[in-house]
Amino acid sequence: MxxxxxxxxxxxxxxxxxxxxxxxxxxxxxxxxxxxxxxxxxxxxxxxxxxxxxxxxxxxxxxxxxxAPVAGGTDDRPLVAASMFGVTTPAVETARARLEELGYEVLVFHATGAGGRALEGLAGSGMLAGVLDLTTTELADDLVGGVLSAGADRLTAAGAHGVPQAVAPGALDMVNFGPRDTVPDRFEGRDLYVHNPAVTLMRTTTEEMAELGRRVAGKLRAARGPVALYLPRRGVSALDADGAAFRRPEADAACFAELAAGVAGSSVEVVDLDLHINDPEFARAMAERLDRMIKAQGGTA
Known part of the structure; x- marks a missing residue:
C-alpha cells in the first residue's frame, strides 16, 4: 500500500x-x-x-x-526522451548529439521493459518537450512473449498527452530471452541468435512483423499530438543489416506496409528512407524533425 x-x-x-x-x-x-x-x-x-x-x-x-541540496544546478533546456537498445545505439547516440546541438537535454531509456515503462511514465508527467521513440522493440516482446515487455500501454503516453513524437520500428526484428536453455520449447526451430551467455534473441516472423506494424500504427493514429513515423528500408537493427543474422527484407516490408496503411488518412507523417536505422543521416533526420515539431507546438530550444 x-x-x-x-x-x-x-x-x-x-x-x-x-x-x-x-x-x-x-x-x-x-x-x-x-x-x-x-x-x-x-x-x-x-x-x-x-x-x-x-x-x-x-x-x-x-x-x-x-x-540534501538539489544536485546539478539549474538546467532549463527542454527535455527529450529517447529509447535505445544495444542494436540501435549508434542511431540514438547520433540523434542525441544533434538534439543537444539544437538545445535540448536528452534522457535515454534502455528498452528493457523497465526502461519503456519509465519512459511512458515520464511522457505522462508533463516534463517532456518531445519523445524520440527510435527503439520500440519492447512491443515485440509483448506480442510474442519475450522477457523484456513494457506492457500493452507502451507507445501510448506521449500520444495521449499531446507530446510531439518521432518514432521508428527500431529492433522490432527481435524478441528477447535469457540463456539459450531458457527459451520456451514452443520456439524450438525458430531463428535464434545467442547474443551472449545471458541473452538469446529470436527473429520475428513476417506475420509477427505485420502484426507489430498494425499495433504501432493504431497507437500512433490515436495520438493527440504531432507524430512523424520514420521507416528505415535497409534494416531496423544492427542484426538486420546486409549480411547480418536477422536480415529479412520481406519481414520488414510487411511491417512497413501495415504501418503505412494503418496511419493513412491520419495526421501521422510517414518518412520512408532508403537507409539503415543506424545510418547517421537517418538519426539526424529524426532529431531535426522532432525539433521542428516541438517548435511548431510552441516549445523552445
Missing part, C-alpha cells in the same frame, strides 16, 4: 520503504519510479536490537535525502 502511494509521487521526491520483500523481485513495488527499498532483515514485529538499527538507518537516509 505504501509503495503504491509512493509511485504516485513526483520524480525526485525522496521515497524510502523498509520491507521484508526488498530482497526479492521488487518490480511490483518500484514500478518505474525512484523508490528506494531497504531490506528489513527481520520482520516488522516490534522494535529489537536489529530492527532498531535498521529503522534508524532508514530514518537517517530519508532525512538526508530530504535535506
Amino acid at each position: 505504501a509503495a503504491r502511494a509512493m509511485r504516485e509521487m513526483p520524480l525526485g521526491v525522496p521515497k524510502l520503504l523498509v520491507s521484508t520483500m526488498a530482497s526479492g523481485d521488487v518490480s511490483p513495488y518500484v514500478g518505474a519510479k525512484d523508490v528506494t527499498l531497504m531490506y528489513s532483515v527481520v520482520d516488522i514485529a516490534g522494535v529489537n536490537r536489529v530492527s532498531r538499527r535498521i529503522l534508524g538507518n532508514a530514518a537517517a537516509a530519508v532525512a538526508g535525502m530530504a535535506t
Whole structure:
C-alpha cells in the first residue's frame, strides 16, 4: 500500500520503504519510479536490537535525502526522451548529439521493459518537450512473449498527452530471452541468435512483423499530438543489416506496409528512407524533425 502511494509521487521526491520483500523481485513495488527499498532483515514485529538499527538507518537516509541540496544546478533546456537498445545505439547516440546541438537535454531509456515503462511514465508527467521513440522493440516482446515487455500501454503516453513524437520500428526484428536453455520449447526451430551467455534473441516472423506494424500504427493514429513515423528500408537493427543474422527484407516490408496503411488518412507523417536505422543521416533526420515539431507546438530550444 505504501509503495503504491509512493509511485504516485513526483520524480525526485525522496521515497524510502523498509520491507521484508526488498530482497526479492521488487518490480511490483518500484514500478518505474525512484523508490528506494531497504531490506528489513527481520520482520516488522516490534522494535529489537536489529530492527532498531535498521529503522534508524532508514530514518537517517530519508532525512538526508530530504535535506540534501538539489544536485546539478539549474538546467532549463527542454527535455527529450529517447529509447535505445544495444542494436540501435549508434542511431540514438547520433540523434542525441544533434538534439543537444539544437538545445535540448536528452534522457535515454534502455528498452528493457523497465526502461519503456519509465519512459511512458515520464511522457505522462508533463516534463517532456518531445519523445524520440527510435527503439520500440519492447512491443515485440509483448506480442510474442519475450522477457523484456513494457506492457500493452507502451507507445501510448506521449500520444495521449499531446507530446510531439518521432518514432521508428527500431529492433522490432527481435524478441528477447535469457540463456539459450531458457527459451520456451514452443520456439524450438525458430531463428535464434545467442547474443551472449545471458541473452538469446529470436527473429520475428513476417506475420509477427505485420502484426507489430498494425499495433504501432493504431497507437500512433490515436495520438493527440504531432507524430512523424520514420521507416528505415535497409534494416531496423544492427542484426538486420546486409549480411547480418536477422536480415529479412520481406519481414520488414510487411511491417512497413501495415504501418503505412494503418496511419493513412491520419495526421501521422510517414518518412520512408532508403537507409539503415543506424545510418547517421537517418538519426539526424529524426532529431531535426522532432525539433521542428516541438517548435511548431510552441516549445523552445
